[in-house]
Amino acid sequence: MTQYVVGVDFGTLSGRAVVVRVSDGAEVATAVHEYRHGAVERALPATGETLPPHWALQMPDDWIGVLRHAVPSAVAAAGIDPGSVIGIATDFTACTFLPVLADGTPLCAVLPAEKHAYPKLWKHHAAQGQADRINALAASRGEPWISRYGGKLSSEWQLAKALQVLEEAPEVYARAERFIEAADWIVWRLAGVETRNACTAGYKGVFQDGSYPSKDFLQSLHTEFGDWVSKVDGPLWPLGGRAGSLTAEAAEWTGLPAGIAVAVGNVDAHVTAPAAKAVEPGQLVAIMGTSTCHVMSGAELADVPGMCGVVRDGIIPGLWGFEAGQSGVGDIFGWFVDTLLQGGDSHERLTELAAAQRPGQHGLVALDWHNGNRSVLVDHGLSGVIVGQTLATRPEDVYRALVEATAFGTRTIVEALEGAGVAVTEFIAAGGLLKNAFLMQVYADVLRRPISIIGSEQGPALGSAMHAAVAAGAYPDIRAAAEAMGKVQRDVYVPDASAADVYDRLYAEYTTLHDYFGRGGNDVLHRLRALREEVSR
The missing domain is CATH 3.30.420.40 (ATPase, nucleotide binding domain)
Structure with missing residues (x-):
């Protein structure tokens, strides 16, 4: 019998399942399930409470919906016998992180009116203040692990998000018996056992050289933070390891045979490398x-x-x-089309018009920080900048400048x-x-x-x-x-040499702006963010 496996990718707004032939990687069928709540950034669905700026949450029930709908739809579309599927594996955006009870019940199911009880999506950037304090303390103490993160931990990672919960909702932090990456939580629901994967523990949880940050370091951040490791600790499983077997409940959701292999969780980006x-x-x-x-x-x-x-x-x-x-990246292009242009032009039309230009023709240069900067500045208090606009500037000019800005950001990395x-x-x-x-x-x-x-x-x-x-x-x-x-x-x-020559000149301007606004030349972007938050309270 031909054997198949199922891969499930949990994204920002939807989840998708693909049925793959084991022998050669042929993708037999795919199905997508849109999250009912999407990315929760404006109001808490349970109460209608307006969320503060820079918040981004998700709903665990939306993730289960992917297992209930996308997986069986993909298998049906493939036209295969479900009994020929020998394993299932998942990947997730990260750091997407949630507090749970000891049995894995999401705390938001127990405390639906408390915003800190919900999973914080990867792009939740409201913990920048906590990240700044973590980084300052790590630098002052000479913590050896901080160099593994380029000298700064992101506000997107576990420590900053958890410290924000403790400081802003201590009762939620105390009630949480475990904190867990969504990548591991979904495996818990599939296999019935709690596992921790080596990828998210290392990249998002600061697990280096066999340990997490010391209790002394954590207590120096907050006296009640010393128990943090007890809420996340556990054996780390290697990528590609078998976390367990598909439970009867998960088999009912997915339509797959109970007992097939469930792989250890992984991150969407990292799992893509071997696929390529x-x-x-x-x-x-x-x-x-x-x-x-x-x-x-x-x-x-x-x-x-x-x-x-x-x-x-x-x-x-x-x-x-x-x-x-x-x-x-894509979020920036979407913001420009959907918000500034209010849908008046399509991505396809703007791309067509932008592509007709020569490099440098629009006279613009932009900084791609509309959602903060992850690398190399590790500062989500930054924001986007566009320089060179005139009354002659057209939408396609700005669109092209934004595309180029994201390419400049990649070159910096x-x-x-x-x-x-x-x-x-x-x-x-x-x-x-x-x-x-x-x-x-x-x-x-x-x-x-x-x-x-x-x-x-x-x-x-x-x-x-x-x-x-x-x-x-x-x-x-x-x-x-x-x-x-x-x-x-x-x-x-392949690069066009004449275009690359112009882009070298534009990149030099990008670098000047990058360092001026991002490395302390002018702190105006932080001041504007602080003012926004002040008047929004």
Whole structure:
């Protein structure tokens, strides 16, 4: 009998399931389930309470909906016998983090009127103040782990979000018996056992060299924070490991056989690397969507300024996994079209008009910080900037400048890696923005390097399916699975030398603005944010 696996990718607004043939990675069928609540950023559904600025939550029931609807729909569309499915694996946005009771019940089910009881989505940026204090204390004490995060922990990561809960809702923090990444919580619901995966523990939870930050450090942040590790600690499972077997309840949701392998949880970006056959040092994968995450493996440990994390075995066993990212990419384009233009022009039309221009023709340069800066400044108190607008500036001019700004942000990350001695030998793109050929060519020109592309529209789900095959024993490890099931097209976009020359000049202007507004030359962006929050109270 032909064997199949199912990969499930939980995104920001929806979840998708893909049925994959184990022998060759063929994607037989896909189904998508939109979250009923989407990303909760304005008001708490249970009460209508207006959320403060920079909040972003999700609803666990929406995630279960993906298992109930997308998985059986994909299997039905594939036209296969569910009994031929040997494993299931999942990936999640991260850090998406929630407080739960000891049995895994989300605290929001117990305290529906308390906003801190809900999962904080990856783009919840309201804990920047806590992140600033964590970073200052780590620097003053010389904590060795801080260098693994480029010198700064992001407000998106576990420590900042948890400290915000403790300080703003101590009763919620006390009631929470465990805090857990959504990537691990969904596996708990599938397999009936609590597991912690090595990827999120390292990148999002500050687990380095066998331990979390010390109790003394945590208590120095807050006297009641000393018990933090007891709420997250547990054995770490390797990526591709078998977390357990599908429970009868989860089998009823998904329509899959009870007892099949359930793989350990993983992060959407990191799981995409082997799907693109990026299993060797130097192969950088940029997962480009609402945000962009840059992941690559290296043979040696290196401290890279502004990295989201450097974790042993974090992507590929036996290698150091490097992660960087941009908190807004596709979201920025969407904001411009939907909010500023109020839907008056489509992405397709703006792309067509922008592509007709020559580099530099619009006379603009922008900073891609509309959702803060994840790398290399690690500062979500920053905001977007556009310079050079005149009364002659047209919507397509701004649209192109925003596309170019995100490419400049990626170049900053690549240069930070290479400046620290981590060679980038290949740039591979994945994610929804691959559909925009104009955007991809801009990136090739700005980076001055060829761009390969993943051979799948569902890279994270394919990567999860590959880990499911490993967990089920079909392949000995993820390298073998990648060789058989991964997909990549080499050097699809190559740089145009004349365009690259102009972009070098624009990038120099971007760098000047980047350092002026982001490294202390002028703190106006922080002052404006503080004023907004003051008058919004």
